[in-house]
Amino acid sequence: MISGYNRMKQFEESVELFADMERNLVFPTTVTLLLVLSACSKVNDKNLCKRIHGYVSECMTKPSLKLENALVNAYAACGEMDIAVRIFKGMKSRDVISWTSIVKGFVEIGNLELARTYFDQMPVRDRISWTIMIDGYLRADCFNESLEVFRQMQSAGMVPDEFTMVSVLTACAHLGCLEIGEWVKTYIDKNNIKNDVVVGNALIDMYFKCGCSEKAQKVFHDMDQRDKFTWTAMVVGLANNGQGQEAIKVFFQMQEMSIQPDGITYLGVLTACNRSGMVDHARKIFAKMRSDHRIEPSLAHYGCMVDLLGRAGLVKEAYEIIRNMPMNPNSIVWRALLGACRLHNDELMAELAAEKILELEPDNGAVYALLGNIYAGCERWEDLRKVRRKMIDIAIKKTPGFSLIEVNGFSHEFVAGDKSHLQSEEIYMKLEELTQESTFAAYLPDTSESLLEAGG
Template identity: 55%
Template sequence: MVKAGATPTPVTYVSVLSACGKGGDLLLGVQVHKRVLESGVLPDLKVENALVDMYAECAEMDSARRLFDGMQVRNVVSWTSLVSGLARLGQVDHARELFDSMPERDTVSWTAMIDGYVQAARFREALEMFREMQYSNVRADEFTMVSVITACAQLGALEMGEWVRVYMSRQGIKLDVFVGNALIDMYSKCGSVERALGVFKEMHSRDKFTWTAIILGLAVNGHGEEAIDMFHRMIRVWEAPDEVTFIGVLTACTHAGLVDKGREFFRSMIHSYKIAPNVVHYGCMIDLLGRAGKITEALETIDQMPVTPNSTILGTLLAACRVHGNLDIGELVAKRLLELDPENSTVYILLSNMYAKSNRWEDVRRLRQSIMEKGIKKEPGCSLIEMNGMIHEFVAGDCSHPMSNKIYSKLENIITDLENVGYSPDITEVFVEVAEKEKQKIIYWHSEKLAISFALLSSEPNTVIRIVKNLRMCLDCHNAIKLISRLYGREVVVRDRTRFHHFRHGFCSCKDYW
């Protein structure tokens, strides 16, 4: 346009600056900024806003702020660009200060702030912000709901998610592709495949994200075959899968124990779909082989793959060694894992567990000693559970909950009930050097046990108990919850750090592999 000698208008500048911001092209943005100054179109609120936003999108907050401060006239858009710019840089608290000092806030500014909390993984504050938004009588729209639903997904807050859907229909907020995709993900992360499928069916238009979300949702919740069916449907409607879709497909194969199919998908991903496998794809393959007991082949795959094995990959293999009792390779993998990640407490837990199973108590003792010497601390276990619109958090052994006394005495009753049907505590994964009795206490006070005790006290009979946990489940909790599901006739869904455990009638969907 410039070469052709046409004169740009304010509209031109706004459009080009927006493109620079969205494309992250700071260099071009600065050039356009120069032309704007020479052109004499300033002052112009929209052009100045476009400049502020361009700098904010390019992470140049100082420049954005300088421009903002120099503006004669500002509006809510100018402020919002700064707020979302700061939020994008991870400076949520700073963004919040600015947000609080805004003279006026509309739907977009509230949504930017809510999403800032979501991006910073501060989901409860995101929901709190949404509540405040409603008090301020600013209407929410589809954009707002996507952020709110994402927060519910991460927290496993199904009640809140259900409330959001009612709210949406009351407010006339449409189920567009973005909202639908977020809902599918939310229901999947809450362990409710039925509801995820319900949304999927209800959606009028679907995109790559829709298909990927439902494939992943089915796969992680243990419906491997259905996930693979979905993939074939996706191909039939000519939606192109991407690298994330294949994570879902490979996860599905793992869950369904379809080793050969998994290998086939891995090959076709590379050759038919021209997608280069990354470390996560290899991780899926290691999981697939490991679960099927093909430990040697898994190790060979790691040594031959063109990407550097990370601690997740090696951890996956170590978990497989534990389940299949392959101590030789287990020791080897643990050694490599500790070279990579010396503070990784999971390694010690898995390895010690394997030694204990082989009655190598001297090795168990040696391992414990080295943990003590190195001062390695296990990340505190933490479980979330939603009850009547509130999210309750339990940390192992904590007494901060208002119902704490009741929860602990209920837990004692539960343990007695369990012992009557043959339960005995499995303390092989407790690492502190204390007396046997103390170890039992530590195990009893694991966060998921506290959460379940609270749920049995507070929820309606026969309802599903849903827990979100930050770590991998320990053997003892897994055993105990299996028994609880049978004894009290309750379905329990635990979302692990990496997978789902659906406990029903004394069995777990993971078939004791995790």
């Protein structure tokens, strides 16, 4: 019965049935303990782990490798890494499953340093252990490290599966590494790797984030199966690539196929309306969240509406949205309003928005800079001087921006004013060359937003 519940993924029932066994004083066999530990790892029941550990310690002079592995895996799944490591170190023999359980356990609790230490010490690694390490870096937003482990996996001659491919495609999407993403697509096609809906969704996301809208749409149209996440990836991707009308069209097509949108889908379609300036569409779609799908708008949805209305010049309506929100607005929402005030020179509303942001983020230099530029635009020179003095008083330094560029499959990060890159001398020489060429082409940069940087 416990085995049957496990196969049906009804792990809570497995655990309850084992409790019935204990109440009826039925002594478990090794097979029973293995099955219950498997269920335990899924429901994260550390107390049950300890009870089964007690059975093993009291009644078995020499537990099998399978049972010790199951104990390590269950404790690791419950986040009890001290106990998992103690059992692991006390094992007379270990196999790839033993090591992988420890690596996965540390990945799950976010300790990538220890996960990598144990991973590097593994005598043998299989596809699962490689994929766990790749996915661990991915979860921690260490995308370059994730791709580096994938390169090492390739060098080791290990064949990836669809789970590995999804992790690698996701890293490519975040880094904008189109070249590696294209290689992965070709690899999947040539090696008959299972190209299921999850892989298709990852490809769509990667192509959109790399700016290849046509290729993303081709993947979508070629897919035999699509789920809610496929349609949502299309809506969000089209919106972020400036194809608002197409995103809205896909949004309604999705519903015609009886696939219900969720909060992320709605955020995507509202973003599409925002990018395309479709205020009336946005109002209607925002209302449909509750009326048609009973989805309560989140802070992100309200923020999107504030940004959209503000960009359209409807600053007062945007402010009313903030006032009537059922939750407290965060600094992102107020920044959207402040940006609209700068765009439309509404200095009174700008002062209110800036005040609210500074209540939440007292040292936010960008707010002072933006407020100063609004004052400059309205020729309020005395107020501009006060803002500058305030910036000096609290010693605000602007957070430097950075850019990413992919060259020959490697992603390079550049911070503003940075000279740490190995080829920085050649880079700055090229920048100087480009500056001269742009001067000859009669290009003059817009310096209207640089008033606070000049110091005059």
